Amino acid sequence: MPQTGLAKEAFDRQGYEAAIARAQSGAADVDYLFLRQQAAISHHYAFPRWDDLPKADAALDSAPARSLALAQARLKDVWVDMFAHAVARMALIKLGRTAEAAQEKTIIDGLIRSIMGGHSGKSAQDAFNAVTIDEEYAFLALGGMKTQRQALSNVEGHNFDVMTVKSAQDSGEELTLWFNIDSFFGKEFQ
Incomplete structure (x- = not known):
């Protein structure tokens, strides 16, 4: 290996x-x-x-x-x-x-x-902290959000999943949420 x-x-x-x-x-x-x-x-x-x-x-x-x-x-x-x-x-x-x-x-x-972690998740500087992809999706689903798109972003040497979501209850405005994924980025494939 x-x-x-x-x-x-x-x-x-x-x-x-x-x-x-x-x-x-x-x-x-x-x-x-x-x-x-x-x-x-x-x-x-x-x-x-x-x-x-x-x-x-x-x-x-x-x-x-x-x-x-x-x-x-x-x-x-x-x-x-x-x-x-x-x-x-x-x-x-x-x-x-x-x-x-x-x-x-x-x-x-x-x-x-x-x-x-006391953050809003609305930017890289105020991102949520994820330790697995699974918990990102559970967090969003339990918060009543449906994922529209997911993108990977690197800002100042840190890795983020950037999720574009909508409320599951209506077809309202899209919201972008940032998750810092440094703790597991690249490790899930070891």
Whole structure:
């Protein structure tokens, strides 16, 4: 295999599992960036497809316990999968388990805040921070946005995915959002 010159990062399994436990316990000071980075490292910056997502989504009304089981199975493999947390939350609401559903919302919000990092995403200088392509698309979908176009841009030595999106609810104005992808650019192919 050819050398790429990129150092392979070490997966901190103990730290990752401890951070997951803190998040699941409801701790307020969870480092979601660390969780996202460690999940990306452990999966070589490309999460496996969640083939059961359509089944989990379809079963929400008729079999929420089945949806929850499918979401929990996914979370054992890719704990930072925002779609899996969203399905788990909706299933828990249907099952009347409101405290657990609230905890799932807290986790989703923590993951989203971590991607945003206090930025607007409207320029390279104010870009969101992505650690995988998967989370870019999940972030947009959960935010009610449909991707129209994606472009790669390099600004001052930094790599960005520039996403042109529209609200999924209407055909309104297009919006351009920037994601800094330095943390994984070129690594997902190692």
